[in-house]
Amino acid sequence: MNTSLRHHLIASVIGLATAALSPALLAQTTAPVKAVASFSILGDLVRQVGGDRVAVDVLVGPGSDAHVFQPTPSQARLVGQAQIVFSNGLGFEGWMSRLLNTASYKGRHVVASRGVKPIHAEGEHDHKATGGHHHEENDPHAWQSVPNVMAYVGNIAKGLCEADAAGCNTYQKNAVAYNAELKALDTDIRATWAVIPATQRKVITSHDAFGYYAHAYGVKFLAPQGVNTDSEASAKGVAQLVRQIKQEQIKALFVESISDPRLIAQIGRETGVKPAGELFSDSLSDAQGPATTYVAMMRANTTALTQAIQGH
Template identity: 80%
Template sequence: MHTSPRRSFIAAAIGIAVLASSTAVQAQTTPALKAVASFSILGDLVRQVGGDRVAVEVLVAPGGDAHVFQPTPSQAKLVGQAQVVFSNGLGFEGWMSRLLNTARYKGRHVVASQGIQPQQAEGDHDHGATGGHHHEENDPHAWQSVPNAMVYVGNIAKGLCAADAAGCEGYQRNAAAYVAQLQALDADIRTAWSRIPAAQRKVITSHDAFGYYAHAYGGRFLAPQGVNTESEASAKGVAQLVRQIKKEQIKALFVESISDPRLIAQIGRETGVKPSGELFSDSLSAAGGPAPSYVAMMRANTTALTQAILGH
């Protein structure tokens, strides 16, 4: 079959156009920046601001505990190749400075909590279970307050702009859109808690990770462990907590996704309070779980907490 020169020309032109188009799409979707975030919650915030322009690797994966994390040589190599590294700060990643030194990291290090006034851990004057030495320890879990997460987003956008000026306009646009989502989330959380009298807003969790949440939305969170999951719960403190649960008739008892459930199960047996389920404090869930993103995590936690207190 004979093909006319005109038809061959058209076919060639189409081929060139398709190739050019695919090359342009590839250029748009190839990340311009390599970023590393210390843990899964922070990684999600960086992805929200960075969009397709930033490739984000997370050191402490969903389900992991950053308090006890030990970086591997391959992760040190990953950090060494990054253009920007994001950490929480406030003492959360005790291993970070050591990792940056090991990796001989020369890029930009952004502390996402910069500018947030640290809260002190509640300590033994509140939950009584961790021993007095925790009362001077800063609580690093600042992301548990949505207004604080908005500060994180601003710091992330600045860090990305500093590392990649060509993408700055896009990062600022993404950050503004995401802050609008966070404002709606914050309003919804306040609405959810408004149905519950202040005196009833009492919750037991595995470790002292919800101080910022309590400060932002009202309520009292008691825990057998301090702000670091490596801290040991004392027998005396646990016994005191059990008496308090019985006396104040606290019904909301939760284990955290990163914590060993046995201590909460023991407290449940001793108080007759059935654990209400799982909260996400320091980590997102896997992609198919109830908390695959920061927004989903805050919504899932708020629903679980308020339903447990209301007895639903």
């Protein structure tokens, strides 16, 4: 066989082999979209929608408090290299605009809560214990309502489609599937609370992070701290809260995973109510905990809350 014919045959075989590669296999060779999410809960939502096409880095990891976060130079570099950045918005990440400027970030910035109707710190639930602070402050913890997170998912899918048009069909399918899971979660949470009389749905938590949960599921939350853990609980506010716990015989007292437990322990001593455990408000748990994903977090919190109220 002459050299020319041999080269022609080799080229033909390579061409046939390349043509035989499935689109799925070719997609796997594409470098994933580089995404950065501001905190662990949002990072999980981006992963649910992005799937294998998106590599997600989280700035404020499990167990850490985004309210008091201080970005490091290495995190600024990470943001500078990202194709898309996701933040919660509603004032949750007061440091985000400075970080984007420091990183000279020119890519897409998606505010996941876009379109969600905010509630104020003084809103649908009781905030007497805050000592009257934060009257006009938006509550940023919108993810505590599952229907709100379904809106987050739509914003995430739209942002990823704009950053990676080739993967848009995948992102849209993932979003539809995940929203179906979220709808089932919302139904389950409502059914769990339905057996508890409205007058008994009263809970004490470390800081005012559950306003959207309260509004969505008909639960009354009281907290010694406001919506931002960087604020101090006033002595007057704590004293009012202690009196209210005694008067209303509230039995569900929780510390949050990101909070200093000493204040809740003090309230427990003064009221005789033993803390019922830990809730996850602003952060997922580590890999060994019960709240490794958003769905797991909402289920774990709902179980803990309802069992404490029912005295289990």
